[in-house]
Amino acid sequence: MIYAKMSAYPGRSTSHGTRLSLVGLLMMATTVLTAHADTTGRITGIVVDSNRSVIPGVQITATNKAMGVKAKATSDKKGVYTFLTLSAGQYDIHAEAKGFKPFDRTGLAIHVDSAVKLDIILEAQ
Secondary structure, eight states: OHHHHHHTSTTOOHHHHHHHHHHHHHHHHHHHHHHHHTTEEEEEEEEEETTOOBOTTOEEEEEETTTTEEEEEEOOTTSEEEEEEEESEEEEEEEEOTTBOOEEEEEEEEOTTOEEEOOEEEOBO
16 A cells, blocks of 8 residues: 555655555554564473472363463473463463373463463372
8 A cells, every 4th residue: 555655656766665665664563563572471380290200292271261272382392392482361270291190270361472381290190
């Protein structure tokens, strides 16, 4: 839309209009990204067993029942998992891995621009 308006003026080159279009798009993208960053929080932690040994490959789910949203993460080879962009609200956390009892935590509050650390300890079955 910016390109169409700028190219309609006499004496304006197409490349000038294109540059203005790109600048406008970048400004809008920055605004959208900034707005998104301001309305989310994150959860990160390490999954370990009762001996404090890390457990890779654990499936973790964060559920916000009020919003009907589920996010999934998997612990890496160091046992670390992260949910980077969760909308603010209350979350139930569920973790499971073969050979371990499931882990459940309810009502974990995520606030705007917050970083919550939740280490998960899984007990052997």
